[in-house]
Amino acid sequence: MxxxxxxxxxxxxxxxxxxxxxxxxxxxxxxxxFRIPNIGGIFYLRQRTENTVYNPYKEMELQYMLSLRLEGNKVYGSAEKIYENSSVGKGKEHIIHYEGKNRSICKIEGIIQKRYLSFYDILEFQSFEENEKRKSTTYYYVKLRKKYYFCGNVLFYDGSFSSTIAKQTGIFEISRNEFDKKDAKYSA
Structure with missing residues (x-):
């Protein structure tokens, strides 16, 4: 006892x-x-190709409208291609504004890696695109943080991407606001 x-x-x-x-x-x-930043909602993504094996894609700019939702630390959503400027690589004006049925739709899946001992977290996601010519996958990697610890908008740093289309690599940025676009030379 x-x-x-x-x-x-x-x-x-x-x-x-x-x-x-x-x-x-x-x-x-x-x-x-230390909560995960809320990145749900509508965002705009602008990517610029720096390296590729297909010369007409060099220095190409693509813009997408993203619709994202957050479930825990997993990110899901879709994207629509809304703009293309491949004038530099093609050597002539080639600007397209995609509207309605001509927009290619992408499926997005990703994850936010919470970094407790750092000032930023990491967002990694993949975009699976299927258009009339082929299927492709693009991998995106970007650092993000909240403007303030307790509240505030999410701030995105410049990220990097790599794509299966012509082995493209480059940089991208994300914003809640649309990016500037040149006037269309072609309509799609």
Whole structure:
């Protein structure tokens, strides 16, 4: 039989209360201070090709409208190609504004890597595009952070991408606002 000293119950309840308080503090820090940035909604993506094996795609600019939703740390959504400027690589004006049925639709899947000991998190996602010519996959990698620790908009840094179309690589940026576009020389 165990013999307990006086005050065991006081000590037990004090330790239990301390444990509950620590658990509550960890919960508050995880959910309020170190929470995953909310990137749900409509965004615009502009990508510029820097390297490719197909010369007409060099320095090409593509713009997409993204519709994203966040489930935990997983990102899902779709994208529509809305603009193309491949004038530099083609050596002549070649600007297309995609409208309605001519927009190619992409499926997006990704993840946010939470980095607790850093000022930024990492968003990685893939875009699966299927248009009239072929299927393709593009991989995107970007750092992001909240403007303020407790609240504020998400700030995106410049990211990098690589695509299966002509082995393209380059940089991209994401914004809540549309990017500037040149006037269309072709309509699609």
């Amino acid at each position: 165990f013999l307990f000293r006086e005050g065991f119950q006081d000590s037990f309840f004090a330790n239990l209360l301390a444990g509950l308080m620590i658990a509550f503090l960890f919960f508050i820090f995880k959910e309020k201070v």
